[in-house]
Amino acid sequence: MLDPVSRVRRFNRAVTSAVGALDTSFLGRGRPLGAARVLNAIGHGRSDVAEIRDYLGLDSGLMSRLLRSLEDEGLVETIAHEDDARRRVATLTRAGRREFAAYEALSNTQAESFLAQHSQREALLAAMDLIASALTRERVTLDEMDPRSEQARYCLGEYYGELGRRFKQGFDVSLSRDPDAKDMRRPRGTFIVAISDTLPIGCVGLKGTDHGYAEIKRLWVAPAARGLRLGRRLMEMTEDAARGLGIKLLRLDTNSALAEAGQLYRRSGWSEIPRFNDDPYPDLFFEKRL
Amino acid sequence: MLDPVSRVRRFNRAVTSAVGALDTSFLGRGRPLGAARVLNAIGHGRSDVAEIRDYLGLDSGLMSRLLRSLEDEGLVETIAHEDDARRRVATLTRAGRREFAAYEALSNTQAESFLAQHSQREALLAAMDLIASALTRERVTLDEMDPRSEQARYCLGEYYGELGRRFKQGFDVSLSRDPDAKDMRRPRGTFIVAISDTLPIGCVGLKGTDHGYAEIKRLWVAPAARGLRLGRRLMEMTEDAARGLGIKLLRLDTNSALAEAGQLYRRSGWSEIPRFNDDPYPDLFFEKRL
DNA sequence: CATGATGTCTGACTTTAGTCAGGCATATTA
DNA sequence: TAATATGCCTGACTAAAGTCAGACATCATG
Structure with missing residues (x-):
């Protein structure tokens, strides 16, 4: 029972x-x-x-x-x-x-x-999202998309919202470095959205720079889709894309409040490096040679 | 989307x-x-x-x-x-x-x-319980049961666990008045369990006393079943049972940390009265004349 | 350009699900 | 106890779903 x-x-x-x-x-x-x-x-x-x-x-x-x-x-x-x-x-x-x-x-x-x-609308919807994601996880597709597309913007909105909730000092996009869409399009970079049966449930951006490396930005997995190793899949696909673009070195910054992310990076071949930008939010910096 | x-x-x-x-x-x-x-x-x-x-x-x-x-x-x-x-x-x-x-x-x-x-086992199960309860809420049955039955004991265990989480000072059954099963059996009282397709999702006890009133005890609704007005149904059935047993006056105690419960009582004809026992946990006391 | 593979279609089935009208035995009630 | 109601059963159907073999056009390839 x-x-x-x-x-x-x-x-x-x-x-x-x-x-x-x-x-x-x-x-x-x-x-x-x-x-x-x-x-x-x-x-x-x-x-x-x-x-x-x-x-x-x-x-x-x-x-x-x-x-x-x-x-x-x-x-x-x-x-x-x-x-x-x-x-x-x-x-x-x-x-x-x-x-x-x-x-x-x-x-x-x-x-x-x-x-x-039902009066518990939000709880019910969250539960449905979770189950639907779990049931369809084999059918999650990772698609390269324009970072300005509706799906990408939805993911970014959710991502910023979550940072706001998890950072003690809140989060204001404008304070962080501009999420320049141009650098997250081929051939400089790319943007990948994970879609589960029409619902975007994760994203990641690969942002080209002029400093001899590219950056991984805006890795996000919807709460309903956590535990499905989607973060790993997104990272792998981004690294593959970077290799395809001839990129040799990847960097990323993150915050120690996002513990899952740090773990993911450490477990998949990234090594911690000193701060390489002056963005106010991150306090952890990684790099990976491809 | x-x-x-x-x-x-x-x-x-x-x-x-x-x-x-x-x-x-x-x-x-x-x-x-x-x-x-x-x-x-x-x-x-x-x-x-x-x-x-x-x-x-x-x-x-x-x-x-x-x-x-x-x-x-x-x-x-x-x-x-x-x-x-x-x-x-x-x-x-x-x-x-x-x-x-x-x-x-x-x-x-x-x-x-x-x-x-799936790695998110508990979250997934909680989501499934929630949805299953929502889908079957018309088919929830309220059954009188022995307070020592397996289903009743399960509900009580969940109830105590939840009190422990919600009271700042925690909750220890032994400190509270003994949940004497004898007084929650007919003809002195009764114990009602709400069952949704084999899963117990709520309970309430009617406990006979020798002081000219009976007490409502251990009203609990599983988190997955909240928002379905199950608390109200449980209370109504208990009051009907009390009337059937010839009881004229009901009392209950509760804690202001359990806000939903207080609301439910006020909305269904209970009136606040002064403390009528020395149990350390409750700080709110109600009575209702049948 | 012959050969084999592929994608769709048709004909000729079978199985499963479901409906409806009675029939029979058993219960209930006037 | 006669009339009526109830619960289950059978026969005789229909509709929907699914299977299989072969036909036919089209494509890919040596």
């Missing part, structure tokens, strides 16, 4: 019946679940037939028939792939987009009414 | 595929999911056919056929109900128990491997 395994299983049971309810709500639109799922997959931007089949785990025969039924309803059109005419690409027609919007509205209403029923 | 509704929906997607994986793992035992579910329902102690049907949401014809197929496999036996020969009671045969144990092992392994993959 009280051991960890029972708690996980209780969660599974609770969630199974909730998921079942969501599925049946999708049946209200007068088409079987299989067809609804295909329609929604297309609506969410999966257009390659093989990709959809793979995502939904369908047999190719079944997939083909479901697509046909959606075509007969006038919701979907399929055309041959540009580069390879054997592959097919599915898109929604105008009617298909309307129908997809109706499913979206259903899902949104369901999610809203779930939230409306 | 970042609004609450999207976060809920991301959670739904993550969990849907996890649940699907559990379902398919159940197919490995060579029988359809429907039959496996019935077998497991019986294994978990649901014996009345109507109860199982209701729990699994099955049509009576389908239910009957699934039972037949399990009988044909030699896993289940059904007999007429003692009190009403129209109703049927299903039990597992020896082979059925073996098969049920195999399903249990599958579920346990799945849960264990999920836990083993």
